[in-house]
Structures are given as structure tokens and as C-alpha cells.
Amino acid sequence: MITLDYADRRPIYEQVIEKMKDLILLGVLETDSQLPSVRELAMDLSINPNTVQRAYAELERQGVIYCVKGRGNFVAGTDGLKDKQKEELKPQLSELVKKAQKADMTEEEFITLVKQFYSEQ
Amino acid sequence: MIEAKNVSKSFSDILAVDNVSVTIREGSVFGMIGTNGAGKSTFLRMAAGVFRPDSGTITLDDMPVYENPAAKQEFFYISDDQYFFANTTPKELMRYYSVVYPKFDKERMKKMLAQFNLDEKRKVATFSKGMKKQLSVICGICANTKYLFCDETFDGLDPVMRQAVKSIFAQEIAERGLTPVIASHNLRELEDICDHVGLLHRGGVLLSRDLEDMKVNIHKVQCAFKADSNIEEVLQNVDVVKKEIRGSLYTITARGNADDIRNQIQTANPIFMELLPLSLEEIFISETEVAGYDIKKLIF
Secondary structure, three states: OOOOOOOOOOOHHHHHHHHHHHHHHOOOOOOOOOOOOHHHHHHHHHOOOHHHHHHHHHHHHOEEEEEEEOEEEOOOOOOHHHHHHHHHHHHHHHHHHHHHHOOOOOHHHHHHHHHHHHHHH | EEEEEEEEEOOOOEOOOEEEEEEEEEOOOOOEOOOOHHHHHHHHHHEEEEEEOOHHHHHHOOEEEEOOHHHHHOOOOOOOOOOOOOOOOHHHHHHHHHHOOOOOOHHHHHHHHHHHHOOOOOHHHHOOOOHHHHHHHHHHOOOOOOEEEOOOHHHHHHHHOOOOOOOOHHHHHHHOEEEEEOOOOOOOHHHHHEEEEEHHHHHOEEEEHHHHHHHHHHEEEEEEOOOOOOOHHHHHHOOOEEEEEEEOEEEEEEOOOOHHHHHHHHHHHHHHOEEEEOOOOHHHHHHHHHHOHHHHHHHH
16 A cells, blocks of 8 residues: 655654555545555555554544544545645755755746646646 | 662673662563673573672562572573573473463464464474574564563564564563563664663663663764864853863753753854754764774774
8 A cells, every 4th residue: 555665764653653644645545435444554554553543543633544443544524634735845945945045046936847847637 | 570689790701790789660561782792691590590799689579580480480581691401392392381471372472373374283493593582572573571582683574574573572572561672773763662771781770761761861963163163162061071162163062951062052153053962872972982982992
């Protein structure tokens, strides 16, 4: 379902959180659909079930998924997730602007490119 | 819960384990890492009741382990240096273990032997090193014990087997709360599966902590500064473990929260800055280096 990047330095549970969020944002996991059980995912990835549990707990805390006792974990709506994603993009965008400035790219050039990418998508 | 309190063990004048205290909780995966000759195997052998500690106590669920069959039924020990009876076959091994371990699952063992393509009638002595390891792991899983001690178990296994064994461990942990205790050098491997890591060096425990906490608390920063920056002053406020300077490029290993470190260094106006979490391997190197185990000393 998801693949871990072993070269990634971040803790595995962070990777699981991020990949799950990506799947939800992309619509692969639809609202109210069931996530794989902790045991299934742990076996699938050959990682510790406690790590998966931790990732799910964090996703639940962030309101991305909800837990039904005895039945498993389900995807909550994507609205909150999208807002959060927008917030997270801000520092990344600011990094990008910094890099552009170092390369002497003007604001107009940057914005033109952004507009071009938006129309292409 | 396995509890070791101030355990020491020496062989004639060699002090192998020096005043070690560790707690291994149930339902977590405990990884034991250490420099060569740090006392990992000796510690495991004491936990398994093969050796009696010279001083201190080791208890398993509040029972002493040494010469105590009741405690020994609760764990399975996969030694790095495996011993099988002469002329034995997996089938006989199964019969032997089902006498020792009351909860031994023979049906499961038969099924697993078939899955792993190990012939139950072939003599173990004719098995390759890796196949013997596989056999031990299968026995360990089928013994249905609460604890499983693995001494360098993953080392003799090929990548496919390692993935498979980790998957099986994951299943056992989730289904019946198996508590594996894994001693290894392969830190990459431990990183995937362990919750808690104990780092041994020269017979003592350097640190014993949850893996995630460990990773959250130490970071590597690569940054560059202009010549007139006040970086040295700023670094006074950061808990620096290690610092390397090449021209204007700094590589700093520091303890503490990622945001705190970032904010501190930001005040010195770096030209660029990148903050990376450390891999377990790097944590191992930096922690043992502080304790005087320096790679540079080994090279020169």
C-alpha cells in the first residue's frame, strides 16, 4: 500500500503519517474508507506494530482519521487536511523564493512561471 | 518485564559486563547495540540463565532466571553460536522443544518448515549456516514464549529472509504481544523494528532510550556563515556534541529540539542551513565517540 524510503532519515512513523496523508489527499483512500489494520500494515512493511500504532494515533490526533472501537480506523474528511497542507506549504514556498532570489530571479519571472505551472496542471 | 539491576560479570580478569541496569518492557522490541566486545552476548546469556551474574540480579517477570525452569519456559534464546544435537533433524528438534516448552506449536512448525523449504527429515548438520538460523527462528516463534532473545540473528539471513522474519515478528508482536530482544550490529535493521534501544560500550550502558525520543533529540546541522558572523558565540547556547569546520562550512551535531537548534543558529545569520535527523548509525558513532571510541584512532 505504501513504500518506505530506507534512505530517508526521518523516523519511520513520520514517513507512515506522510504517505497516508498523501494517499488521502490524492483520493486513493476515500473519506470513510477503512485503513489497513495495524497488524496488516506492520506485516506488509516488516516494521514494528507499535510504530504503526503510533502513526495512527498521531493521524487521529490531527483529525485525519477516526477510530471505531473494535472495527478499525477510517478516513475522516479531507477538508482539515487540505488547510493544514496549505499551512505546511508556506515555509517550503519561502525556501523556494529564497533560492530563486539567490539565482537572481525576479518576482515577475517567478510569478510568470507559477502561473504557467498552474495552467498546465 | 525483564529487569537487570547492577549486573556485573567477569571471566578471570576480563570484565565483560560492568554494573549494567536495564529494564525491558513487555510488548516493545528491545534492540541491543554495542561496540565489539561490549558485552552484548554476555548480557543476553545472563538474561537467558546460561551464566550467573557475579553480582547484581536479573529477573524475568519477578522470577530469578538462573537454574529456574519456570522462568526459562517464558523465553526462547537464539544464540549466535548455534548448537544442535549430533545427527539431529528438524523433526527431532520439534519433539525435544515440545518437551521443554509446554506451549510449543508443532502444527505451526511443520507448516513453517514447509514454507521455508526446510526438509524436516534432513540432518541439521548438513544445513547451511543461514538455514540453521532459519530453523532456530522457526523454533523460537513456534515455542510460543513471551520473550525471544536473538543474538545477531539477522546476520546469517539473506535480504528476503530478513524481511520475512521481520514480518513474522511484526505479526507475533501484534497478535500475542511477543517481546523480542535483539542484539545486533546492523543498525539499519534495528531501526525498522525496535522501539527501545540500549547502547552498550565496554561492559556498561551508555544510553537506553526509546528510539523515537533518541532521534528527536539529536540533530545534524550543516550550515555556512560569512567570515564576520558570531556563530561561535551562538554555539555557546547550543548543546554541541561534535563540531567540524571546513572553511566557512560547519557540520554540527547537537542535542535538543529541532526548532530550538534551528532558531539559535538562525540568529547567527547563516548563508544556508540544513537540519537533518541522525540515523541510528550516526547516533551510535557520535555517542561512542564521546565515550572515547573514536574511529579516527582506529584508522591512524
